[in-house]
Amino acid sequence: MVAGPGKRRLEIELIEDRARRHTTFTKRRQGLIKKTKVFANKFDAQAAVIAFSGAGNLFAFGSPSVESVVRRYLDTASGGGGAEEEEERPQTPEERIGAALEKGSWDAVVEGLGPLEIDELSTEIMKLRRVVAARVSEMEARD
């Protein structure tokens, strides 16, 4: 099927799939922001969510404002965290993987990592696998 109705049909499918994905993304983004809003209200706490879509668009909400929460985070994060409550720790950037892809040495990358970072890396691997799998089936669908 080089051209004609078949190709057209596939393109429509892709577009609709993308639209569906976008709809879901929007709903969940709204849900996430609502949760944050309620959370901040209920406990009179400062809270903020920041999200970037795959396309790079920014969505954020903060109480009293994203700016203030971010600022406070930057002030606090360096000094030291919570006293009696445990804190979710920051995670390792996935750029490691990109760099490693170019170098070709996984061993060197994994060697220095701690438990949390390993966990993070595992998560990223699973994400990458899903994305690759999706891409593969997408290409197979074209044949």
Place this chain on the structure above:
Amino acid sequence: MVAGPGKRRLEIELIEDRARRHTTFTKRRQGLIKKTKVFANKFDAQAAVIAFSGAGNLFAFGSPSVESVVRRYLDTASGGGGAEEEEERPQTPEERIGAALEKGSWDAVVEGLGPLEIDELSTEIMKLRRVVAARVSEMEARD
């Protein structure tokens, strides 16, 4: 009838009992973080939550890291606190890969690849998985 998710109706908005308030705070904080985690995974997006308890303790989670998301936010936002519009956009060649890695979006990376490159990537992922698995069992052996 306004009832809470629990077994009984919530009589008062502000929870007076300190211990119970703390319990609820913890649960909701975990829920919020989980939501953010799932959101980031499901859509291969960058996302972060930051929260300060009334006592001033910091709780935060970010994918791939709070730092990276905050940094990107500061780079992107001109100062807004609200949400903006989302529009999925088809993008171009492979020079995009570098930028995509910085954005932390695997989707964007895989998007431009051909069959051979996908295959190579799959192989690399498998290798990485093995290396990570080895590292994990290595660490578990120490306990």
Place this chain on the structure above:
DNA sequence: AGGCCTATATATAAGGT
């Protein structure tokens, strides 16, 4: 596109162990 509507799935407040 932007709202409703409705099964299902999750989240979660109390209470129990």
Place this chain on the structure above:
DNA sequence: TACCTTATATATAGGCC
């Protein structure tokens, strides 16, 4: 304290306009 259970509240995926 920390986990488990249970009853109810919310959130959400898809339909259907």
